[in-house]
Amino acid sequence: MSTVRLTAVATALTSFFALAAVSPPAPGASGVGDPYFPNLGNGGFDALHYDLDLGYTPSSGRLDGRTTLTARATQNLSSFDLDLQQLKVEGVTVNGSPAPWVRDGDELRVTPRSPLPKGRRFTVSVAYGGAPHPLSGPIVGSDYGWMKTPDGVFVAGEPNAASTWFPSSDHPSDKATYDIRIRAPKGLTAVSNGRLVSTYDKGGSTYTRWRESRPMATYLATATIGKFDVRTGRTPGGIPVYVAIDPVLKNSNGVDVYAVTAAATDYWSKVFGPYPFEETGAIVDDMPEAGFSLEVQTKPLYSAVRNETTIVHELAHQWFGDSVSVARWKDIWLNEGFATYAQWLWAEHQGTRSAHDSFLAAYNAQPADSPFWRTKVADPRRDTMFTPPVYQRGAMTLQMLRERIGDTAFFTLLPAWVKLHRYGNADTADFVRLAEHVSGQRLDGLFHTWLFTEGKPAL
Structure with missing residues (x-):
C-alpha cells in the first residue's frame, strides 16, 4: 500500500473516531x-x-x-x-x-x-x-x-x-x-x-x-423594597458599609446595627480571612410574619434585630455559606453550625463567656432522651434542615474539634477552609480532609460521633 493511501486511511480513521467521540x-x-x-x-x-x-x-x-x-x-x-x-x-x-x-x-x-x-x-x-x-x-x-x-x-x-x-x-x-x-x-x-x-x-x-x-x-439574591433610612460609610478596617433600616424599627431593640455590622465584619476578617465581598451591610425591614433573618450576600436581611448575636451570626455566613457554599443541601451544617459557633466566638471575644462554656450550656440543655440528639447533623433531611440540632450540634462539633487539635491548628483551619473554597462549593468530606491535613491527626471518629451518629455523645 502506498504512503499516500496509508495517509488517507489514517486521516479517515482519525475523522471517524473524532466524530464518534462527539x-x-x-x-x-x-x-x-x-x-x-x-x-x-x-x-x-x-x-x-x-x-x-x-x-x-x-x-x-x-x-x-x-x-x-x-x-x-x-x-x-x-x-x-x-x-x-x-x-x-x-x-x-x-x-x-x-x-x-x-x-x-x-x-x-x-x-x-x-x-x-x-x-x-x-x-x-x-x-x-x-x-x-x-x-x-x-x-x-x-x-x-x-x-x-x-x-x-x-x-x-x-x-x-x-x-x-x-x-x-x-x-x-x-x-x-x-x-x-x-x-x-x-x-x-x-x-x-x-x-x-x-x-x-x-x-x-x-x-x-x-x-x-x-x-x-x-x-442569596434579594430585591427588598420599602421605606428605609440609609446610612453608608466604611468599617474601621476600610470596608464599605450600606445599612438600610425601616423607620418603624429605627431603635432596633437598642442595638446599633451599623456599629455592630462594622465591628463584626472587621473582626471576622481577622479570624476567618479577608472579607470576601465589596461591601458589607444590613437590611432591617418591618416583617414580623417572617420571624427569621437571612444571610443575603453583602447585606444580611433581618425581619427585626433582637440582639447583636443575630448580626454576628448572619455576618459570619458571608464566609460560611455565601463565599463557601454547600455543594448539596444536606451539608447545611457547614453554614449554620459555623455561624452558630461564630456567636460563641463573639461572646469569647467580648469576654462574656468562653466558647467552651457556650458548648457546655448547649450540651447540658438537652437531656439524653431528647429528640434533639436523634438528628444526624450531616444529613438532617429536608424538612428538618433548619432545626436546632443542625445549628447547635454543628457548633458543638467545631468546639470538640478545637479542643482536639488545639487553638493554633483550629484557627489556621478556618481561614484555610475559606481560602481553599473561596466563591465555590464544598461538602463535609472536604472539611474533614482539610482538618486532618492541617492538624496532622486522624479525625474521622470525632466527626462520625458528632455529625453522623444519633444519641448524645459522652464527653
Missing part, C-alpha cells in the same frame, strides 16, 4: 440531583451571570421582569431547563432569537433554534410577570420567599424560593455574578446585593441598579 445534542437535566430538591438547579450548562430587570408595584403586588442569563454549555444541548415558579412567561430568546418553550410544573424548558455546542457561551432571556407568592411548609417553619410588606416587599429565598421571582438555576452549586435593576414607586428604596451602581427618579418611579461582582448562589 455526543449528539441532548436535553439538559431538569435538576442537579440534590436528594432534598431533585429538580432544583439544571443540567447541561453552567450559569455565569444574571441580568435582572425588575419592576414592582406594591399596591397590586405585580412583578414584571426580564431575566437574561449568560451561561456556558457543559454538553451539546438540544434543550435546557430553568427553574421558575408561579409566574407567567411572556417570551423567550436564545442568543437574541425567539425560542420555543414549554412549562412543566416549576420547570421552564427552552429549545434553541440550533443546538448549543459544548463549551459555547450563550444567553437566554425570559420576559415574565405576575404576582409572586411566598412559599410555606415545614422546611422553614414560616412563609419565605417574596413576601409583601405594608410598603413594599421582603425577599428571602432560602432554600428554594429564588425561582418564585426570577428564572434561574436555583441551586447553590451553580453560582453566578449579578446585575439587578429595580423599578419601584418614587419614595421607596430598593436594596439588593453588592454595590449600588446608580439610582435616579423618572416620572413617578425610582430606578436603582445594583451589581454583585462575586459569585452568588440564587437563594
